[in-house]
Amino acid sequence: MxxxxxxxxxxxxxxxxxxxxxxxxxxxxxxxxxxxxxxxxxxxxxxxxxxxxxxxxxxxxxxxxxxxxxxxxxxxxxxxxxxxxxxxxxxxxxxxxxxxxxxxxxxxxxxxxxxxxxxxxxxxxxxxxxxxxxxxxxxxxxxxxxxxxxxxxxxxxxxxxxxxxxxxxxxxxxxxxxxxxxxxxxxxxxxxxxxxxxxxxxxxxxxxxxxxxxxxxxxxxxDSLEIDGWVSSSGRGAVSGVGISNMKSGYQYVAALKNDDNQYWSVATGAWKITGVIPGTYTLTIYKAELEVHTSSVTVTAGATTARNTITCSDPEDTPAIWRIGAWDGTPKGFLNFDATPMLPTYMHPSDTRLKSWDAANYIVGTTATNGFPGYIFKDINNDHTVYFKLNTTQLATSAKIRFGVTEGQSGGRPTVTVNSWAATLQSDKGQSDTRSLTVGTYRGNNYVYEFTVPQTAWTQSTSEYQTLKLSVISGKTSTGYLSPGISIDAIDMINV
Missing domain, CATH: 2.70.98.10 (Beta-galactosidase; Chain A, domain 5)
Known part of the structure; x- marks a missing residue:
């Protein structure tokens, strides 16, 4: 124009x-x-x-x-x-x-x-x-x-x-x-x-x-304007659900549909409905905040509403944790520099001086607040972050699993861990966008959980001494500074195997 x-x-x-x-x-x-x-x-x-x-x-x-x-x-x-x-x-x-x-x-x-x-x-x-x-x-x-x-x-x-x-x-x-x-x-x-x-x-x-x-x-x-690709309301359908169980208070839930051709969504307060959907088969996802807690397949036909029975959410928060840092919600909300509303890194570069240093002090489970742990870890800026925790006699006698939730991995960034002198096998990249992300105001990627089973032999056999967990970002790519491989963190916890 x-x-x-x-x-x-x-x-x-x-x-x-x-x-x-x-x-x-x-x-x-x-x-x-x-x-x-x-x-x-x-x-x-x-x-x-x-x-x-x-x-x-x-x-x-x-x-x-x-x-x-x-x-x-x-x-x-x-x-x-x-x-x-x-x-x-x-x-x-x-x-x-x-x-x-x-x-x-x-x-x-x-x-x-x-x-x-x-x-x-x-x-x-x-x-x-x-x-x-x-x-x-x-x-x-x-x-x-x-x-x-x-x-x-x-x-x-x-x-x-x-x-x-x-x-x-x-x-x-x-x-x-x-x-x-x-x-x-x-x-x-x-x-x-x-x-x-x-x-x-x-x-x-x-x-x-x-x-x-x-x-x-x-x-x-x-409808009469002869716009190529236009689908009138009569040629569309809908999906509705009678309810969602296992919803957690304090979180917004969203129902969403997507396939390779279309995408739709609606806030879900229990009962929910997504209207105006072009016919086809879709992946239905229920999100707790931005974390997928249910996926299934649904088919939509023109002029009809596909009904779904009550959906039960599968929430990682439901698994009892030996310790947990952050909340499982698909965002780094609550972590260092993400503890304000709106979250500061969504509207400023990670180098902005209004942000606190990403190289935060070591984290002590039971003492340090969630906002003492960085929401972003960059390989070239604040890598090798340390978490200290203690175990009781029962816990020292068995293996445990560390779950590391990542919302986005920049430049192939992904986590690995060491516990005391034990080192986890390096894992391959589960797949994220191969572009800038953490520096352009978004932590939004594909939510993935990396799991590491720590053998019982890795523990320091003392209930009074701290176990030392080191969290590191790895990647085969070599960008530097804030464009170096990095991750945005959802939550980290340790659970029984």
């Missing part, structure tokens, strides 16, 4: 760059069709990509669609580029508003000044996970400019995905709807129709129209 005017003000364009799919497509075939006196559709075809913009007369919205048939076109986002000097934000509050006098800290997209860091990646303070926001925006006294996200059914990453969604600075800000992002990604790149994402304006900075939000919108008026 080379021009976006609202109340005679131009809201598109930065130094020759426009609002567009990815960074622009090049020469394309463009057609315009009217569907009534009130609706027009602009169709753009670029190779195997089909891009549509829909407009309704007198309606302050642009409805944006993208249909990617294959990977020959590397587009996975829509960018609204806004001219400079329309919106001015507080750089101390908005960690994605880059100060003009900052300098590069990492890869040219993380900047710093006087120890503080900013980046377009740092969505954690303002917005957070995909399921936490309906839109991203900039506002002033004259206008509210909102990019309402699509339902992300063919995007990647699931409900907890964190990604760049807004970037500001003196050159003008951007708004994004990201469909697939190759940093910390957890899913395949899904192909097909994405949308609608909606560029939406209000007067005097007023709040957006909530009827546009993907979780509640009625798009039946689009």
């Amino acid at each position: 080379t021009s976006i005017k609202y109340n005679s003000v131009e809201y598109s364009g930065q130094s020759g760059k426009n609002s567009q799919v990815e960074s622009g497509l090049g020469a394309s075939t463009v057609t315009i069709k009217s569907y009534s006196t009130n609706v027009i559709k602009v169709s753009v075809v670029y190779g195997t990509l089909k891009h549509n913009l829909v407009f309704r007369y007198g309606n302050p919205n642009v409805y944006i669609f993208m249909n990617k048939a294959d990977t020959s076109v590397t587009v996975s986002r829509y960018i609204v580029r806004v001219p400079a000097d329309i919106f001015t934000n507080d750089e101390d509050e908005d960690t994605d508003w880059i100060p003009s006098d900052s300098t590069a800290v990492e890869s040219g997209d993380v900047d710093g000044r006087s120890g503080q860091t900013w980046s377009k990646h740092y969505s954690g303070k303002m917005y957070g996970r995909t399921m936490d926001y309906d839109y991203v925006s900039y506002t002033n006294a004259n206008v509210g400019m909102y990019l309402v996200r699509s339902n992300h059914e063919k995007a990647s990453g699931g409900p907890f995905f964190r990604s760049l969604i807004r970037r500001g600075g003196s050159g003008g800000p951007d708004l994004y709807d990201i469909y697939h992002y190759n940093m910390g990604h957890t899913d395949v790149m899904r192909l097909g129709l994405q949308g609608p994402s909606i560029l939406h304006f209000t007067d005097a900075g007023a709040a957006p129209n909530s009827n546009l939000f993907a979780r509640k919108a009625d798009w039946s008026w689009m």
Whole structure:
């Protein structure tokens, strides 16, 4: 879109760059069709990509669609580029508003000044996970400019995905709807129709129209617009559950569906329902916070609701522990630098001076608080962290198992352990994204548990002496500093074999 005017003000364009799919497509075939006196559709075809913009007369919205048939076109986002000097934000509050006098800290997209860091990646303070926001925006006294996200059914990453969604600075800000992002990604790149994402304006900075939000919108008026890949509500189904047992208080539970084609989710407070699902067979996952506590298969058919009986969660917290550091919830919440809300590393670089040193003191079970253990361990920064614990006579007479929960492994990072003079066999990488993650505001990866059985012969045979556990990050990769192999920790415990 080379021009976006609202109340005679131009809201598109930065130094020759426009609002567009990815960074622009090049020469394309463009057609315009009217569907009534009130609706027009602009169709753009670029190779195997089909891009549509829909407009309704007198309606302050642009409805944006993208249909990617294959990977020959590397587009996975829509960018609204806004001219400079329309919106001015507080750089101390908005960690994605880059100060003009900052300098590069990492890869040219993380900047710093006087120890503080900013980046377009740092969505954690303002917005957070995909399921936490309906839109991203900039506002002033004259206008509210909102990019309402699509339902992300063919995007990647699931409900907890964190990604760049807004970037500001003196050159003008951007708004994004990201469909697939190759940093910390957890899913395949899904192909097909994405949308609608909606560029939406209000007067005097007023709040957006909530009827546009993907979780509640009625798009039946689009059924006749001949949008390739469009599936009407009558062609969709639903899944519902009568309840969830073994839920723990203090945690949000989420029911989610995914396969290689689509993804959906809904908060589950007991009974739950996921609607608007394209027919197919899906993996159904129940999450306690962000930890998978149930998976099964479910098939959805058009015009019907598939019912599930009560689901019982399998929670690692239920296994009695000799000792435990952290809570099994799929996040590093509560650990060092993750003990505030929102969690600081989701909106600042790990080198930011507002964070406490990652090289924390040794951890003593029964004495040290959870926030005395680092939420991230980097091979090149704070490796070889030590935990001291004591065992009673019964425990000294048997083997035990150490469970090490990892939410994300950067650059092939994974844990290993030694206990006193005994060393565990090194384990292979269970599989994580092969991109930046921990430095771009996300601990979200694939939750894996590494288990190490410690033989009885490893113990120092004394109830009064401490056993010494050393936790280390290993990897075959050799990046340095905060880009070195690293892990984000869910929980660590020791249980009976």
